[in-house]
Amino acid sequence: MNPSLAVIFLTLFSGSGFGLMAMIAVINDLPIDGGLSPTRTAVLVGVALLLVTIGMISSTAHLANPKNAWRAFTRWRTSWLAREGVFAVLFYPLAAADLGWTFFQNTAHGAVALLLTNAAAAIGLITIFCQGMIYACLRTIRQWHTPLVPANFFVLGLAVGATIAASARLLSGGPATALIAIAVTLFLAAAILKAIYYFWIGRPTGTTLQTATGFNRGKVRLLDQGHTFGTFLTHEFSNQISARAAQRFKIAVYLVGFATPAAILILGLHAPLGAWALVAPLAALTGIGIERYLFFVEAQHVVNLYHGRTPAAMPMMPASLKTRADVTQRPLVPSYEKR
Amino acid sequence: MRLGLVIDLDTCVGCHACATACKEWNTSAITAPLSDYDPYGREPSGVWFNRVRHYEIGEYPNNKTINFPMSCMHCENAECVTVCPTGASYKRPEDGIVLVDQDKCMGCNYCSWACPYGARELDRESGTMKKCTLCVDRIYDESLPEEERQPACVLACPAHARLFGDLEDAQSAVSRVVRERGGYALMPELNYQPTNQYLPPRTRPAIPTHDLGRGSLARKVKEWVNRVVER
Ligand code: SF4
Ligand code: SF4
Ligand code: SF4
Numbered sequence: 001m002n003p004s005l006a007v008i009f010l011t012l013f014s015g016s017g018f019g020l021m022a023m024i025a026v027i028n029d030l031p032i033d034g035g036l037s038p039t040r041t042a043v044l045v046g047v048a049l050l051l052v053t054i055g056m057i058s059s060t061a062h063l064a065n066p067k068n069a070w071r072a073f074t075r076w077r078t079s080w081l082a083r084e085g086v087f088a089v090l091f092y093p094l095a096a097a098d099l100g101w102t103f104f105q106n107t108a109h110g111a112v113a114l115l116l117t118n119a120a121a122a123i124g125l126i127t128i129f130c131q132g133m134i135y136a137c138l139r140t141i142r143q144w145h146t147p148l149v150p151a152n153f154f155v156l157g158l159a160v161g162a163t164i165a166a167s168a169r170l171l172s173g174g175p176a177t178a179l180i181a182i183a184v185t186l187f188l189a190a191a192i193l194k195a196i197y198y199f200w201i202g203r204p205t206g207t208t209l210q211t212a213t214g215f216n217r218g219k220v221r222l223l224d225q226g227h228t229f230g231t232f233l234t235h236e237f238s239n240q241i242s243a244r245a246a247q248r249f250k251i252a253v254y255l256v257g258f259a260t261p262a263a264i265l266i267l268g269l270h271a272p273l274g275a276w277a278l279v280a281p282l283a284a285l286t287g288i289g290i291e292r293y294l295f296f297v298e299a300q301h302v303v304n305l306y307h308g309r310t311p312a313a314m315p316m317m318p319a320s321l322k323t324r325a326d327v328t329q330r331p332l333v334p335s336y337e338k339r
Numbered sequence: 340m341r342l343g344l345v346i347d348l349d350t351c352v353g354c355h356a357c358a359t360a361c362k363e364w365n366t367s368a369i370t371a372p373l374s375d376y377d378p379y380g381r382e383p384s385g386v387w388f389n390r391v392r393h394y395e396i397g398e399y400p401n402n403k404t405i406n407f408p409m410s411c412m413h414c415e416n417a418e419c420v421t422v423c424p425t426g427a428s429y430k431r432p433e434d435g436i437v438l439v440d441q442d443k444c445m446g447c448n449y450c451s452w453a454c455p456y457g458a459r460e461l462d463r464e465s466g467t468m469k470k471c472t473l474c475v476d477r478i479y480d481e482s483l484p485e486e487e488r489q490p491a492c493v494l495a496c497p498a499h500a501r502l503f504g505d506l507e508d509a510q511s512a513v514s515r516v517v518r519e520r521g522g523y524a525l526m527p528e529l530n531y532q533p534t535n536q537y538l539p540p541r542t543r544p545a546i547p548t549h550d551l552g553r554g555s556l557a558r559k560v561k562e563w564v565n566r567v568v569e570r
Contacts, residue, residue, distance in 0.1 A: 074426050
């Protein structure tokens with residue numbers, strides 16, 4: 001699939017914002033490490049709102065006809081995309097009310113404040129689920145058609161949220177042990193879930209060019225795609241990445257996205273980091289951004305079968321080029337988008 | 340009613356007449372235009388509702404070229420419709436035709452992700468999703484003579500490899516030919532229940548060549564002269 005920046009940013013930033021909101025609720029509910037002061041609650045809710053807004057704005061950048069975007073809430077009965085929109089929009093008044101109440105009433109632990117925080121957090125979590133289901137409900141893209149997708153969105157969103165909360169605590173001083181333990185545990189869970197996912201997508205799929213054309217008994221080979229240059233289909237669906245490059249990116253996800261922030265937070269327990277604590281959420285966002293890029297570029301839509309794409313081969317390409325990793329990284333039609 | 344197409348892979352000659360006739364009709368029909376990008380340049384591209392691909396099946400000497408036209412299958416279980424958040428995509432209950440309301444579409448591409456058959460293409464100029472309309476503006480047009488109330492691609496096909504009709508009616512010509520020729524749907528395992536059906540090519544053994552004589556002396560001389568003269 002086309003790894004468009006708009007969709008990567010949408011899921012990355014809004015997921016992190018919702019995850020942060022959920023962590024704020026958990027921290028103030030229990031409370032963990034003494035809970036957050038009203039001002040700090042308000043600041044973190046503000047950060048959550050900012051992240052969600054960045055995500056929402058970049059999502060409209062990927063619409064070809066944004067003037068009809070308001071209609072996107074109408075089909076919530078059948079469409080996960082519509083449900084995501086509905087819940088994302090519900091999130092705003094709740095989070096804004098929470099921010100206003102904690103700030104102006106100067107309370108983060110009163111009944112109303114907690115109610116608002118928890119309501120906003122719940123809506124945020126539901127939105128993450130809808131976001132995951134947007135991808136997981138598609139039977140045409142095997143790499144997405146799995147409950148692992150919403151599970152990953154949950155754990156990664158929560159991990160970034162916990163990292164932001166923990167590094168904010170490191171910045172402002174105060175007990176942070178439990179916060180950091182939660183963040184590190186979430187990174188561990190993310191690492192395990194992603195490992196399961198990466199092994200799982202390696203398995204072969206049931207749909208082949210044979211079932212796609214109906215010639216189940218013999219060999220089927222593409223002779224001609226029937227068009228001289230790229231089409232919407234090749235532009236949208238033909239991106240792929242060589243196995244070697246994918247492996248490098250996956251290592252980067254683990255190092256930058258999971259290990260670095262966890263290490264920085266643990267370090268922060270033992271030594272004063274000052275503003276360096278902010279490297280933790282930045283590294284997490286960068287690494288998970290790479291994870292999101294892989295999530296798109298590794299997904300192979302079944303229509304690629306009709307273009308002769310099998311996992312191992314790129315058709316219409318001289319055999320001498322096939323082994324070159326940098327060639328297979330490029331989409332079939334690199335310049336279609338530029339004009 | 341469940342209107343759709345039956346594609347005869349036995350007779351399709353791969354001439355792309357259906358694709359160009361489709362483009363010609365639909366570029367001024369209900370979801371017009373079908374925009375082109377750089378049509379006379381080095382990288383021509385644009386919106387098409389019907390594309391013909393070419394495959395080789397089997398292995399030499401028992402191989403065969405199959406020309407494979409694909410347009411929207413007007414699926415019974417059309418997930419392109421259920422995933423659409425705006426309600427722009429819809430399936431008409433009366434005849435099963437799947438359409439996109441150009442006034443409602445926001446161009447999010449989501450429906451094209453849900454379509455396994457590559458039937459939907461975004462028009463970058465209008466910013467909306469477009470797809471085969473089953474020529475809904477021809478098949479009911481009473482100002483056309485009765486025999487022309489058919490999709491443009493069906494009328495254009497010189498090999499009569501495209502048949503149009505009601506696949507719900509077991510007595511219709513299309514249902515009969517699907518029964519008799521063993522018509523099938525593509526990617527049945529995805530359970531979109533496409534309306535369009537494909538008729539398999541008839542299999543005949545390859546014409547044997549091993550028993551042909553090696554040729555007379557005169558013929559060998561002629562072949563040799565031909566080779567020399569060519570250089
Ligand atoms: S072929 Fe694709 S666009 Fe047409 S009805 Fe089926 S899923 Fe929808
Ligand atoms: S591109 Fe248009 S028709 Fe397709 S899902 Fe989006 S709004 Fe619906
Ligand atoms: S039925 Fe009409 S719109 Fe559909 S492929 Fe044929 S000519 Fe094109």
